[in-house]
Amino acid sequence: MFPTILFFVFSAVLISAALGVILVRNPVHSAxxxxLCFFNSAVIWILLDAEFLGIVLVLVYVGAVMVLFLFVVMMLDVNLEEFRSGLTDYWPLAAAVAGFVVFAIINVIVVKHLGGASLRSAPALAEGYSNTRALGTVLFTRYAYAAEIASTILLVASVAAIVLTLRRRPGGKLQNIAQQVAVRARDRVRIVKMTAEKRP
Amino acid sequence: MNTFNAAEFNASLVYAWPEIFLGLAACVILMLDLALKDTQKSWTGILAIASLIVTALLASSHPVSTRILALGGLFELDRMAQILKVVTLLTVAVVFVYSNEYLRRRGILKGEYFVLGLFAALGIMVLISAANLITLYLGLELMSLCLYAMVAFDRESGTAAESAIKFFVLGSLASGTLLYGMSIVYGVTGSLQLSEIAIALHGGLAANVGVLFGLAFIIVGVGFKFGAVPFHMWIPDVYEGSPTCVTLFIGSAPKIAAFALAMRLLPEAMAFSQPDWSQMLVVLAVLSIGVGNVVAIAQTNLKRMLAYSTISHVGYILLGILAGTGQGYAAAMFYTITYVIVATGSFGMILLMSRQGFEADKIDDYKGLAIRSPWFAGMMAILMFSLAGLPPFIGFWAKFGVVQAVLGIGYTWLAVTAVLFSVVGAFFYLRIVKVMLFDDPLDHSVIGGSALMRTLLSANALLAFGLGVLPGGLLALCQQALM
Incomplete structure (x- = not known):
């Protein structure tokens, strides 16, 4: 009973936060x-006994992705009013399409019921069951091929990011780390010997 | 399928040898490229082409007679996969040959172009051999990510950046839609394995509203990746905005990937929902054939015209798939392969005609080509006749096959529509031929291109003619694979 109440509370916060993401005007608030959305989904995952996924969601998305995202949003100087001005011209069309899709989805889910194998409730987990271990085992055995391809995708992403952003401009102020490390004191400080002079 | 047998897994690695080799080769070339000076970057291309050819040899080395499941059930090898992989690899190799000089002239000859191309080819191979929704999606993403980066490759060009953003946003949207559909199908059937989804649908779930709901999203995703109307908006802009060698890449091998995606998802996993997806594909096919052929008439840019021509050809490929018969699938596969051959030649011709600071992407640039170079005017004419579907060129047999397949399931009106629009389409292909033969040339510069590229391009065009005269072999291969 208690988990069910928790589920509904966190789901409600999740959905309202998700709505907020697209409705608020300030992009920083949106981010x-x-x-908040990610936090709530993480909690729901933990309620479902998937603590590893919950923690990873917080670490990766909240800790890394969203922080980066906030940085980008704050750095970019986007004039929102100018950006929005063209958008409103299309709203009747957008509203019509969105309305139709929402109607169709509600029709499928509520009016005709969506049945299937997934409606079975999940079996209870054994004492001392670790889903981190279970995920690790399955990822590096049965899904080893998929894991390899996923790692290739990450490699491609980093190669692509470097190709698209690395520029070697002539006259760029680049540091030469090797030269900096190999520097000796006498290259930087010149000690001039001179005899002391009496104050005039 | 939850038990895992390590010995079995290791033994089945042999079936994935081509993929493993290509992946390793791409990584090695990525490292070697760092050691090369800017003037030596052609070597990266040569190595990439060599590794593609070796991979193609590996892929075709041992005959596949039945469907083989390998690597814990995530990987499947059948005759269709084998043929499509070899065609993909050879196409990418030809694309690299055509691209080399163009890249150097634009000053963007960098090793990463070839490395990204190799990874894209790897993604297409993974997608072709996918037996599970996970590998299917991962293969698709691997390919798409490489393509997004390749479109933006020329950083000096604003239009390339613009079309890369368009491509990326719409492509991500399509991937998300596809993933949403897959997740619903998984939720209803309880399996990610294509064969198990098929069994679950056979067991009475085919009429389930959830399956239909998921299927609609899957069709949208497949439509986007194919570029079928009404999900075609990205094609003309991306084709026009990308550097021509990237347009050539996007216009060729990924079409095979889109075909494999459709074949794995629809006839293989969801065969028992065939009446439903056939209905959806009819709409996409008719719209694609209509819009593609009619809008192409208004284009003055050759790349844009070929983009609309792609859209119409996608419609014809969908005709074969929607027939839902072995004959239809074989016809669609034949269509895809022949289209890729002809498209590679057509975009290759634009690359051949382009010079330093001159893109040769206007139709007017082809005026009087018959005077400047009768041989290449002839080659271009072969390619255009083939795209138009005139006998005895290869495009005719491809169109003939899909129209026959549609007639076979009793959709006479659909066949009539397809034929009528192909007559409309013939106009803009023949206009190119007319411009080449009867108009006065605007400039008299000598046509460049390395000897290798000129030879390969001529061979490519002559293949479109030769296969048109003798289509039997390729047709038999496709029928063997799918009937």
Missing amino acids: LLLV
Whole structure:
């Protein structure tokens, strides 16, 4: 009973935060609300006994992705009013399409019921069951091929990011780390010997 | 399928040898490229082409007669996969040959172009051999990510950056839609394995609203990746905005990937929902054939015209798939392969005609080509006749096959529509031929291109003619694979 109440509470916060992401005007608020979304989904995952996924969601998305995202949002100087001005011209069309899709989805889920194998409730977990271990085992055995391809995708992403952003401009102020490390004191400080002079 | 047998897994690695080799080769070339000076970057291309050819040899080395499941059930090898992989690898190799000089002239000859191309080819191979929704999606993403980066490759060009953003946003949207559909199908059937989804649907779930709901999203995703109307908006802009060699890449091998994606998801996993997805594909096919052929008439840019031509050809490929018969699938596969051959030649021709600071992407740039170079005007004419579907060129047999398949399931009106629009489409292909033959040339510069590229391009065009005269071999291969 208690987990069910928790589930509904966190789901409600999740959905309202998700709505907030797209409804608030300030992009920084929007990003922060997305962080709230991720936190709530992490809690729901933990309620489902998937503590590893919950923690990873917080570490990766909240800790890394969203912080980066906030940085980008704050750095970019986007004129929002100018950006929005063209958008409103299309709203009747957008509203019509969105309305139709929402109607169709509600029709499928509520009116005709969505049945299937997933409606079975999950079996209870054994004492001392660790889903971190279970995930690790399955990822590096049965899904080893998929894990390899996923790692290739990450490699491609980093190669692509470097290709698209690394520029070697002539006259760029780059540091030469090797030269900096190999520097000796006498290259930087010149000690001039001179005899002391009496004050005039 | 939850038990895992390490010995079995290791033994089945042999089936994935081509993928493993290509992945390793791409990593090695990525490292070697760092050691090369800017003037030596052609070597990266040569190594990449060599590794593609070795991979193609590996892929075709041992005959596959039945469907083999390997690597813990995530990987599947059948005749269709084998043929499509070899065609993909050879196409990418030809694309690299065509691209080399163009890249150097634009000053963007960098090793990463070839490395990203190799990884894209790897993604296409993974996708072709996918037996599970996870590998299917990962293969698709691996390919798409490489393509997004390749479009933005020329950093000096604003239009390339713009089309890369468009491509990336719409492509991500399509991937998300596809993933949403897959997750619903997984939720309803309880399996990610394509064969198990098929069994679950056979067991009475085919009529389930959830399956239909997921299927609609899957069709949207597949439509986006194919570039079928109404999900075609990205194609003309991306084709026009990308550097021509990237347009050539996007216009060729990824079409095979889109075909494999459709074949794995629809006839293999969801065969028992065939009446449903056939209906959806009819709409996409008719719209694609109509819009593609009619809008292409208004184009003055050759790349944009070929983009609309792609859209119409996608419609014809969908005709074969929607027939839902072995004959239809074989016809669609034949269509895909032949289209890729002809598209590679057509975009290759634009690359051949382009010079330093001159893109040769306007139709007017082809005026009087018959005077400047009768041989290449002839080659271009072969390619255009083939795209138009005139006998005895290869495009005719491809169109003939899919129209026959549609007639076979009793959709006479659909066949009539397809034929009528292909007559409309013939206009803009023949206009190119007319411009080449009867108009006065605007400039008289000598046509460049390395000897290798000129030879390969001629061979490519002559293949479109030769296969048109003798289509039997390729047709038999496709029928063997799918009937």
